[in-house]
Amino acid sequence: MFNKILIANRGEIAVRIIRACQEMGVATVAVYSDADECSLHVTLADQAVNIGPPPPSESYLRDDHILDAARRLGCDAIHPGYGFLSENPDFVEMTEAAGLAFIGPPAQAMRVMGSKIAARAAMEDAGVPVVPGYQASGDDQDLMQAAHALGFPLLVKATAGGGGKGMRVVNDPAELSNALASARRESMNAFGDDRLYLETLIQQPHHIEFQVLADRYGHVVHLFERECSVQRRHQKIIEETPSPLMDPALRQRMGEAAVAAAQAVGYVNAGTIEFLVDEARNFYFLEMNTRLQVEHPITELVAGVDLVKAQIRIAAGEPLPFTQEELSQRGHAIECRIYAEDPAHDFLPAIGAVLQSVEPVGPGVRVDAGVSSGDEVTLHYDPMIAKLIVLGEDRADAIRRMDWALHHYVILGDVITNIPFLRDVLAHPRFVAGETTTDFVDAHFGDWRPDDSPPPDMALIAAALSEVMNAYTAPAPDGAQVDGDPFSPWRTMSGFRIGA
Amino acid sequence: MKRELQYQVGDRTVTVIVERDGDRYRVRVGDREHLVQARLGDRGRIDMGVGDRRLRAYVARKQDRTYVGLDGQTWTLTKPDARRRRSGSPSAVAGALTATMPGLVLDVLVAPGDVVIRGDTLVLMEAMKMELRITAPADGVVVAVGCEAGQVVERGKVLVEIGDGKQN
Secondary structure (H helix, E strand, O other): OEEEEEEEOOHHHHHHHHHHHHHHHOOOEEEEHOOOOOHHHHOOEEEEEEEOOOOOOOOOOHHHHHHHHHHHHHEEEOOOOOOOOOOOOOHHHHHHHHEEOOOOOOOHHHHHHHHHHHHHHHHHHHHEEOOOOOOOOOHHHHHHHHHHHOOOOOOEOOOEEEEEOOEEEEEOHHHHHHHHHHHHHHHHHHHHOEEHHHHHHOOOEEEEEEEEEEEOOOOOEEEEEEEEEEEOOOEEEEEOOOOOOOOOHHHHHHHHHHHHHHOOOOOOOOEEEEEEOOOOOOEEEEEEEOOOOHHHHHHHHHOOOHHHHHHHHHOOOOOOOHHHHOOOOOOOEEEEEEEEEEEHHHHHEEEEEEEEEEOOOOOOEEEEEEEOOOEEOOOOOOOEEEEEEEOOOHHHHHHHHHHHHHHHHHHOOOOOOOOHHHHHHHHOOHHOOOOOOOOOHHHHHOOOOOOOOOOOOHHHHHHHHHHHHHHHHHOOOOOOOOOOOOOHHHOOHHHHOOOO | OOOEEEEEEOOOEEEEEEEEEEEEEEEEEEEEEEEEEEEEOOOOOEEEOOOOOEEEEEEEEEOOEEEEOOEEEEEEEEEEEHHHOOOOHHHHHHEEOOOOEEEEEEOOOOOOEEEEEOEEEEEEEEEEEEEEEEEEOOOEEEEOOOOOOOOOOOOOOEEEEEEEEOOO
């Protein structure tokens, strides 16, 4: 087992990985940019190293700074989290050349799956169905020609893309040229790579992905599916498992395809095979995410496996401790991503200070947060505040539990959150019936507006009493009287930018 | 002891009068009166009782704003005197396109005097690694441009003003 792991990430995922390390008795090193000096992941780690200014290209993407820190502090492994350097095969090779273990797949498997052309060829060879598309050339002229051959609507996608960045839906040939230009720019900014490809748009698909785990000795298992069809701007906001669409026969076929996909590229460690499933229940390989997913917790809750610990053990050379037959799904898990964004204005990020964050606590409720009271959600990074995850006995139970948890999640400050929106989505008859496809949010919530009814008397009374009572209460020595307390976090920390 | 507080709710000012009454507070909101028991907790928590009804709220304050979380909803209340004054002439403001979030201006595609039609891209912005297109909401003429490529703009910054093309 490793002695000390450097976590090359920030926010909730860095916190998640640090916790796993602590439970395993492994020391941790956090890295941080100037914007994150006081953020949660830095506070929780045993050691922390500043790696540069706030822009990711000057800090969290600086492989040289990160490797220097790892060597200097005597780390024997690096966990990349998701995003940033997690899917960069050059970084894997640099890490290994420096004598450190990379907690993730081999560079070669990452390279194949990171290239649409190579991944597609590998999947076709392995008998895994793929979405019809075009990626023979990235040249505008060739793409335009291919687009007309494929037909509309189609998707322009970034070869290096993920999370909807650098992706455009093109319904009409006239929009194509604009879409190519702007997708190229966005991809260049986000990934430093402006290569594009085209795919037929599968209409109203379910987005269903399979979690796989593979050890160094050729054993590959899947840990079932995650239904991720509730998306906005092509980014997932609610995920659940099991998928309401799934039946045992389809699960078995898709699970076998996922395992075959991983085996085809010599995959090791945790990965996710994303599929689109059409109305007729045909499934198509979309891509493989060669890293831990944001939504991994729902699988952990239902399969009873800690995926981060499994990743660390696999990277340390341990064999998988279970076979496919020993794995099963128990209960129903849902994750909601709590974002600092405004659902009434096209989900644009609505950043600012989080003055007070009160997380729901109770049976079957898990909060993976990267932002706490006094922190600021900044322009520099993803505006996700937290992931709220629940486990219920069945789907109906899980939905009710999630609604309870959202109801009791209090976030006060200038940030606008999507919590009221998420509650309305959970209550929608289509969601309740389990009939969500990837166009669900656009189709049913395009004109969603928050309830703007005036505050009830009790809200005004709470504001007034809190002001009056604090004025008459001497600040408690333990800082309990937050509102009137000169030592309260948002007074003493004003001017801090603690990050998202 | 009696305290009078005012909060701005939308375009309406609400007066709340708080008066101590034994171990309770007599609170008047507009013309309604409530007898409230209250206890402050940590992290801005306030537990209240009105008759047999029990409520837990959270309150945070910053400058002129008070944030209240109650029963799964949040409200932002402002002090009436801090109400922002409107600036500029109404017609100019009506045609002003503002930044809906802070971000980096990538490109400005129009100049004053340009005729634009609805849907034309005026400004390209990037924020949170997403590209945003600021498009013309209606046909018109560009009156003024308030930003330039490479500039980092705050939320609410006027990027482009569009007029109807008629001289006043």
